[in-house]
Amino acid sequence: MGTPVLNLLLERRSCSSLGEPAPDEQALDVIFRAALRVPDFQRLRPYRFLVASGDGLHRLGALMQDAARQSGLADEIVDRALGMPKRAPMVVVVAAIHRPHKVVTPFEQQLTAGCAVMAMQMAAFAQGYGGIWRSGWPMFNRTLHSALGLAEADQIVGFLYLGTPTAEPKNPLPGAEWASFVQWL
Template sequence: MNALELLLNRHSCPRLAEPAPAGEQLDTIFKAGLRAPDHATLTPWEFIVFTGEQRDRLGEILAAAAEARGEAPEAVDKARKAPLRAPMVIAVAAKVKPHDKVPALEQQLSAGCALMAMQMAAQAQGFNGIWRSGWFIFDRSIHDGLGLDEQDQLVGFLYLGTPLVEVRKLPERDPAQFVRYFE
């Protein structure tokens, strides 16, 4: 599959199993993420990898945050089990650095681009994944549990593995419905 086919057929897969990418495949995924647009070459990203029992530790961090929010016991349990939906979870954080010309939002967008590039690199190698976010990425106790600094911002969790199901083809969209030429 060439790059254009990959982009035009991008899709997420929520049902993932072993094996997860490893070795050279995983290194390629990280290298793709490191090619994201990066104004002023700030490299404002950090990739935190969870596999095996580390996913349980992430689940405990998520569950504690859900409990602190007053979530129902079912939601706390769901948060605890969330990282077990894939053999690998990569938390992607924007490591925001003070800069006169590159505001925090631009650095966060850069980290988001890194996450998508990593997902595409995984898919290009026969793996798949899903970008998960929700309230988890904004919760400061989760940031603290992951060792992030106050100015840092999670942009998502990339769940990776081997697809268990054939993913449904996404509907075709007419670009004319989303494009406007300025007059």
């Protein structure tokens, strides 16, 4: 293929084994500038990025634990919630912020926020960091949304865990060729 950009796209892999260091201020500048370049119909910028690192990881975990408890989730989920953000030295909560608009639907705005997560992960990967886009119950928990200051119409689209890979990321699933996912009209 040849070009560095194509190699980046074709070699990107999620990495769940992450340690210090997290992206520094200069790397974060690139990561967030990449997020602002995603497709965004009508330039609504329908996203917010909530960054947790250091003590912020404990605060985010406490919010998750409290949300799990208030929502009546199983004790094992409540117990595990406190440590969830600590699987990486930095977690970026990405939320689609609903901007009322006569043409751009909430779903389109959520897609824009989702594209921002991917752009941020790619920018981190390009700078030598690892990352993984996580979802799970916290993404849909309205108690957590409220605790994070999000409005009822807003929606978390993912948790981007960032850091330095501490193990080789898993290879993509073998055997899948793009042609098996494509139908020509």
